[in-house]
Amino acid sequence: MKVLLVEDEPELRRSVLAYLHGEGMVVEVARDFPEAMDKTGLFTYDAVLVDITLPKGSGLDVVRQLRTKHPGTGIIIISAKGSLDDKVRGLELGADDYLAKPFHLPELVARLHALVRRKTFNGRQDIVLDELRLVPEDKLVEVHGERVELTGMQFDLLLFLVANKDRVLSRSAIAEHVWGDHAEAMDEHDLLYSHMKNLRKKLTEHGWQDRIKTVYGIGYRFTTT
Amino acid sequence: MKLLHRTALNHLLLAIPLVVIGTVAGHYAVRHAVNDELDEQLQHHAELIAARLAAGESELPAEAPDQFVQVLPERSTGIAFRDTLLYNAAEEGVIPWRMVRYPAVGVDGGPATVVIARATVEYEDLVTTVALVIGGLLLLVFLGNFLVDRWLNTRLWRPFHNTLDQLAHFQVDAPRNELPRTGITEFNAMNGTLNAMMAKLQRDFTAQKRFSEQAAHELQTPLAVMQGKLDELIQMPELGELEAGMIEVLYRARERMGRTVQNMLLLARIGNMEYAAAPVDWQALFQDQAALLAGLMERRAVHFQLHVDKRCELRLHPVLAELVVANLLRNAVQHNHEGGSINVRIGSEGFVVTNSGPTLNVDPERLFERFTKGDPSSEGSGLGLSMVKEVCDNAGLRLEYTEAAGVHTVVVHRTR
Numbered sequence: 001m002k003v004l005l006v007e008d009e010p011e012l013r014r015s016v017l018a019y020l021h022g023e024g025m026v027v028e029v030a031r032d033f034p035e036a037m038d039k040t041g042l043f044t045y046d047a048v049l050v051d052i053t054l055p056k057g058s059g060l061d062v063v064r065q066l067r068t069k070h071p072g073t074g075i076i077i078i079s080a081k082g083s084l085d086d087k088v089r090g091l092e093l094g095a096d097d098y099l100a101k102p103f104h105l106p107e108l109v110a111r112l113h114a115l116v117r118r119k120t121f122n123g124r125q126d127i128v129l130d131e132l133r134l135v136p137e138d139k140l141v142e143v144h145g146e147r148v149e150l151t152g153m154q155f156d157l158l159l160f161l162v163a164n165k166d167r168v169l170s171r172s173a174i175a176e177h178v179w180g181d182h183a184e185a186m187d188e189h190d191l192l193y194s195h196m197k198n199l200r201k202k203l204t205e206h207g208w209q210d211r212i213k214t215v216y217g218i219g220y221r222f223t224t225t
Numbered sequence: 226m227k228l229l230h231r232t233a234l235n236h237l238l239l240a241i242p243l244v245v246i247g248t249v250a251g252h253y254a255v256r257h258a259v260n261d262e263l264d265e266q267l268q269h270h271a272e273l274i275a276a277r278l279a280a281g282e283s284e285l286p287a288e289a290p291d292q293f294v295q296v297l298p299e300r301s302t303g304i305a306f307r308d309t310l311l312y313n314a315a316e317e318g319v320i321p322w323r324m325v326r327y328p329a330v331g332v333d334g335g336p337a338t339v340v341i342a343r344a345t346v347e348y349e350d351l352v353t354t355v356a357l358v359i360g361g362l363l364l365l366v367f368l369g370n371f372l373v374d375r376w377l378n379t380r381l382w383r384p385f386h387n388t389l390d391q392l393a394h395f396q397v398d399a400p401r402n403e404l405p406r407t408g409i410t411e412f413n414a415m416n417g418t419l420n421a422m423m424a425k426l427q428r429d430f431t432a433q434k435r436f437s438e439q440a441a442h443e444l445q446t447p448l449a450v451m452q453g454k455l456d457e458l459i460q461m462p463e464l465g466e467l468e469a470g471m472i473e474v475l476y477r478a479r480e481r482m483g484r485t486v487q488n489m490l491l492l493a494r495i496g497n498m499e500y501a502a503a504p505v506d507w508q509a510l511f512q513d514q515a516a517l518l519a520g521l522m523e524r525r526a527v528h529f530q531l532h533v534d535k536r537c538e539l540r541l542h543p544v545l546a547e548l549v550v551a552n553l554l555r556n557a558v559q560h561n562h563e564g565g566s567i568n569v570r571i572g573s574e575g576f577v578v579t580n581s582g583p584t585l586n587v588d589p590e591r592l593f594e595r596f597t598k599g600d601p602s603s604e605g606s607g608l609g610l611s612m613v614k615e616v617c618d619n620a621g622l623r624l625e626y627t628e629a630a631g632v633h634t635v636v637v638h639r640t641r
Contacts, residue, residue: 081438084544101448101449102445102452102453105456167460170456181551191520216466217470
């Protein structure tokens with residue numbers, strides 16, 4: 001997957017770059033508005049991450065140019081301004097998703113995967129990890145070809161873990177992904193723990209070899225190796 | 226009542242008594258004049274007859290259908306006029322007459338009274354006609370006046386109505402046209418003042434909005450950097466228990482700060498009225514938020530019930546509606562006790578959230594203030610309920626909290 005990151009804050013750029021590299025993605029960066037316009041004008045990407053507030057211009061214009069030149073490219077706006085206008089206008093201009101800063105890197109990865117799946121495979125792409133098979137479009141999970149009934153939340157949780165396989169996920173990243181703003185109220189860790197336990201139980205009951213590892217004091221990891 | 230209708234009504238209320246009084250007064254004035262004239266004629270006639278009597282002529286003028294003359298051998302003290310009713314053959318009925326009694330000396334030298342009467346039927350008709358003409362003229366004058374006034378008012382008040390129209394469509398975040406100059410000084414003054422007010426409102430709005438955007442950018446960017454580094458950090462192999470503990474604390478602090486910043490910016494935006502109202506599916510909203518909190522409710526064995534009496538018509542921006550519902554439900558779960566309950570009732574004019582729970586150690590009056598927390602060590606931002614309050618105040622909704630015997634009730638209702 002080839003991704004362009006348009007972001008002026010160097011440290012944040014470095015983090016995102018490193019994290020996406022770790023996911024095996026090819027990432028290019030643009031530091032300001034002219035660079036973003038040049039790169040999006042010349043090259044084609046699977047997905048572009050655009051900050052709205054850029055030196056020498058607005059990320060919204062980058063979105064506009066991308067939409068006319070490369071309609072197939074997935075666009076995610078990452079903005080710290082948090083003003084509603086930007087979100088609405090960005091989506092109106094044709095951005096596919098909006099992620100407010102500060103965000104968890106695993107959340108960004110999950111959204112990127114979902115976006116590219118939607119754009120390139122029309123959402124119809126199975127994720128197969130040995131005996132486990134997920135069809136995100138239908139919220140369907142199978143173990144050894146046998147359907148596992150999961151709740152919506154359990155499915156979201158599993159998809160989030162799978163999208164970030166082999167990475168350590170902090171409890172707060174998971175909680176925020178699953179419960180959104182209510183994550184605040186869930187800070188009793190055992191709620192996430194029991195949620196995770198139920199998911200693992202449902203899957204292992206169908207003969208799945210548990211690949212979810214607890215990382216002591218920090219969170220969880222879905223391992224494939 | 227419209228200004229125009231109010232003036233018209235006042236005109237009418239004034240015109241009716243004036244026309245009536247004018248007609249009646251006209252009637253009496255004309256009648257008085259006619260009587261004076263008649264009396265003069267009758268007196269002349271009587272003088273003439275009295276002179277003839279004095280000259281020894283006893284022959285009286287022939288009777289006419291509308292006049293009769295009599296000489297009575299009576300003494301009378303002076304000239305007396307009066308109205309009377311007598312039968313008249315020509316009119317075949319009793320009709321009004323004007324009569325004079327005039328003292329004279331009879332042919333025989335004895336006292337005599339000349340009585341002359343004249344029918345006044347045609348004069349009555351005249352009087353009535355004249356009175357009606359007066360009334361009619363008055364009515365015409367009033368009607369004319371009214372129409373001219375109405376036309377003038379419509380014309381004169383047009384700039385005012387234009388101004389009202391533009392004010393009704395004023396939006397603080399949309400471009401606007403200056404209110405125009407008119408030919409009327411008062412309206413010019415009003416439009417000038419309103420122009421200045423709207424310009425200030427828009428300037429303040431833009432400045433406030435720019436400030437909250439800049440503040441957001443300056444606060445959220447470093448938070449994003451922190452978050453990114455933490456997410457990277459936990460990927461390091463061989464993190465010990467000590468490091469894990471510290472990272473855990475950092476994560477929580479980062480989150481808490483992020484929430485506070487986010488909520489404070491949201492509060493600033495609500496105060497700045499950046500959110501336009503729209504219809505809301507409150508039932509779906511409560512169901513969705515309750516589903517998100519289902520895990521927490523289950524763990525605390527809190528029973529949730531949603532009852533919809535009627536579709537709720539309250540309008541709010543979707544983001545704000547979610548904020549209100551999410552905060553109220555979250556509070557209802559958090560401040561509940563094990564095995565408690567939450568009841569939501571939705572009606573057309575608002576909704577009520579009731580929950581069981583221990584009595585708060587916070588003054589209910591202060592509950593909606595910023596940074597008020599039931600438990601000071603709680604990691605909540607203390608801004609949740611104050612945001613609900615701010616949203617309700619700005620949307621013109623009434624927000625009430627009451628507590629009785631461990632039952633907490635929050636009402637969100639349209640204000641009358």
